[in-house]
Amino acid sequence: MGVTLRSDEVVWCLTVPAIWSDAAKARMREAAHRAGLSIKLYSRSLLLTLEPEAAVLSAVAAEGNSLSDGDVVLVLDCGGGTADATLHCVRGSSGTGVVRLEEAALGRGALAGGAHVDAAAWSYIRELLGPQTWDAWREAHPEEVVNLKS
Structure with missing residues (x-):
């Protein structure tokens, strides 16, 4: 109906x-x-x-x-x-x-919504850990990256 x-x-x-x-x-x-x-x-x-x-x-x-x-x-x-x-x-x-x-x-x-805040946080973490360490961790643990983003 x-x-x-x-x-x-x-x-x-x-x-x-x-x-x-x-x-x-x-x-x-x-x-x-x-x-x-x-x-x-x-x-x-x-x-x-x-x-x-x-x-x-x-x-x-x-x-x-x-x-x-x-x-x-x-x-x-x-x-x-x-x-x-x-x-x-x-x-x-x-x-x-x-x-x-x-x-x-x-x-x-x-243009400062949540997506921009997220991008700034990821940039800060990458800088804090160093680009090589961060990039290697992201490649080795893609499911954790998704969990962190949600």
Whole structure:
């Protein structure tokens, strides 16, 4: 007993890092369109939202709406590829379940997500042990390298 949906009944919401340029967002939209998520490139059925905004809305939904109009929310979003900091002001929330966010300050971020932290740690370990020792150990123990990375 599955549910059948028509493509015009589905709204896709894709998240993107806060530091992405308009050009990068346009490429994401084009990729989603090419993948068949929307019939038109600029359609109401294909939404892009910033990852930190999605994080705030998810937290509100999970915890119940305890935000009030005028509250300010700081979001630190440290993902795999980027780390973003955004500041949002809550507008129109009074326990109604409807939360509207306005950007209170220009978001900042960097290509400093977890993958970059991992790479820096591996580089430090290699330098600490010496390149030959580290490379020999990695080659001799690939399963341990995988365990360390997870």
